[in-house]
Amino acid sequence: MRAGWYEKTGPAHEVIKVGEMDAPRPGPGEILIRVHASGINPSDYKRRANVKVPAEFPRVVPHSDGAGVVAALGAGASGFNIGDRVWCYNAQWARPFGTAAEYVALPARFVQRLPDRTSFVEGACLGIPAMTGYHAVHVAGSVEGKTVYVPGATGRVGAYAVQFAKWRGARVIASTGGGDAARATILGLGADVVLDRKTDDLAARLLAETGGKGVDLVVDVDLPGNIGLDEKIVAENGAVVSFGAASVPTLSLAMSGRKARNLSVHLIFVYLLSEPAFAATCAGIIAAEEAGALRHRVGGVYPLAELARAHADAEATTGTGHFVVEA
Numbered sequence: 044m045r046a047g048w049y050e051k052t053g054p055a056h057e058v059i060k061v062g063e064m065d066a067p068r069p070g071p072g073e074i075l076i077r078v079h080a081s082g083i084n085p086s087d088y089k090r091r092a093n094v095k096v097p098a099e100f101p102r103v104v105p106h107s108d109g110a111g112v113v114a115a116l117g118a119g120a121s122g123f124n125i126g127d128r129v130w131c132y133n134a135q136w137a138r139p140f141g142t143a144a145e146y147v148a149l150p151a152r153f154v155q156r157l158p159d160r161t162s163f164v165e166g167a168c169l170g171i172p173a174m175t176g177y178h179a180v181h182v183a184g185s186v187e188g189k190t191v192y193v194p195g196a197t198g199r200v201g202a203y204a205v206q207f208a209k210w211r212g213a214r215v216i217a218s219t220g221g222g223d224a225a226r227a228t229i230l231g232l233g234a235d236v237v238l239d240r241k242t243d244d245l246a247a248r249l250l251a252e253t254g255g256k257g258v259d260l261v262v263d264v265d266l267p268g269n270i271g272l273d274e275k276i277v278a279e280n281g282a283v284v285s286f287g288a289a290s291v292p293t294l295s296l297a298m299s300g301r302k303a304r305n306l307s308v309h310l311i312f313v314y315l316l317s318e319p320a321f322a323a324t325c326a327g328i329i330a331a332e333e334a335g336a337l338r339h340r341v342g343g344v345y346p347l348a349e350l351a352r353a354h355a356d357a358e359a360t361t362g363t364g365h366f367v368v369e370a
């Protein structure tokens with residue numbers, strides 16, 4: 044099969060190769076997918092670029108997310124038929140061979156039905172970004188009738204968080220550092236209010252928008268960087284869900300002087316959800332997609348032969364949507 048891989052960590056154009064390698068065979072309980080689209084996430088390019096840590100495997104076919112068609116079932120695998128359209132997650136989480144290839148074999152629990160309305164390219168966006176956005180919106184309880192604040196709403200995860208929160212009946216206040224074009228994009232995703240994180244007094248605006256009460260939930264792309272704000276604007280019994288840490292790796296939380304009493308903080312990690320959380324998350328994503336509630340922001344589609352360029356472009360941009368490779 045055609046596949047892309049790296050055998051040592053480093054810059055995309057130096058370490059990524061595309062060529063022929065043996066196709067995987069599905070083991071017991073595994074599904075073999077003929078991959079048509081493979082999604083790139085920050086974890087994929089950060090891991091490949093991190094020269095401080097050697098690659099975990101002699102050869103890594105990157106990418107956890109993808110979409111395609113069931114090509115074969117391993118012994119005992121069930122729930123799918125050959126030819127079914129599917130999407131998948133965790134393909135290259137603690138495993139050497141991910142979706143940047145014509146075929147991937149992986150445990151059936153990482154394979155999900157792809158709705159008829161969803162293209163393979165869109166299906167390749169549903170793994171890490173949609174699952175993180177969905178879990179972040181739901182992990183602290185129902186958001187129906189509540190106010191959710193999503194900074195970084197042009198991000199892959201942030202854009203889904205906006206849409207899942209709206210779909211579940213929340214009022215969504217978002218912010219962006221991307222200016223007028225980003226603001227228009229986020230309003231198009233359904234946000235009720237979009238603030239400018241570079242020019243607005245966010246604390247004052249968020250409190251004004253909530254009648255001084257504060258927001259019920261923050262879905263935070265950079266909790267260490269934003270905790271000072273969050274402490275001012277989360278309502279009593281509110282929650283902060285963190286999925287990223289862009290600025291500094293250490294969180295400093297005020298034990299007094301913060302607005303929210305009974306504040307809960309959730310540090311989520313999508314690769315290691317509990318099995319019930321995985322099931323609820325995937326079912327919820329499929330339901331939202333079938334209801335037409337999701338827009339997928341695709342920033343670039345590349346042929347597999349240009350995997351290195353796709354990685355370099357994904358790495359060089361932020362807030363422009365998903366980068367997908369077609370195999």
Ligand SMILES: NC(=O)c1ccc[n+]([C@@H]2O[C@H](COP(=O)([O-])OP(=O)(O)OC[C@H]3O[C@@H](n4cnc5c(N)ncnc54)[C@H](OP(=O)(O)O)[C@@H]3O)[C@@H](O)[C@H]2O)c1
Nearest residue numbers: 085175194195197198199200219220286287312313361362
């Ligand atoms: N914990 C997990 O399981 C998990 C899962 C997925 C991703 N992640 C991590 O989450 C991060 C984002 O992933 P992504 O794919 O959504 O990236 P992305 O598409 O590049 O989006 C990141 C967004 O963050 C915003 N941003 C950057 N710095 C910010 C700050 N200080 N305050 C507020 N917003 C800020 C920018 O939005 P604006 O320009 O609109 O402000 C940008 O669009 C990455 O570090 C990734 O590794 C973690």
